[in-house]
Amino acid sequence: MRKPELAAAVADQTGITRDKASEVITAFTDQISAAAARGEDTTLIGFGTFNIRSRDARDGRNPQTGATIRIPASKTVGFKAGKALKDAIR
Structure with missing residues (x-):
């Protein structure tokens, strides 16, 4: 949708x-x-919670060359479904 x-x-x-x-x-x-x-986290009771997740720095590979690259630490938004949403999709 x-x-x-x-x-x-x-x-x-x-x-x-x-x-x-x-x-x-x-x-x-x-x-x-x-x-x-x-x-800040945003919680909608029954629906779910949007929260900030931290990713540590890590090593990765360039898929074209195979060279090792350093991927810096970053933040991302995560979502955890609430009970009512989980029950609605079962």
């Missing part, structure tokens, strides 16, 4: 316009992104 399809589904379920639903979805994703940028 892409954002326009999600906005249409939210609009149909709530009775708001598709444009307003799209604005709500954008505001939602912006707030999760802002919290992640601050290093």
Whole structure:
């Protein structure tokens, strides 16, 4: 499902316009992104938790040349599904 399809589904379920639903979805994703940028977790009870995960520096290989390269440490966003979401997909 892409954002326009999600906005249409939210609009149909709530009775708001598709444009307003799209604005709500954008505001939602912006707030999760802002919290992640601050290093904060975002927990939606029953749905799941977005959290920051650290990756240590490591050695890797260039697939074209086979040369060893150093991959620097980095941060990424992880998601852990909540119980209600897990139960919904079983």
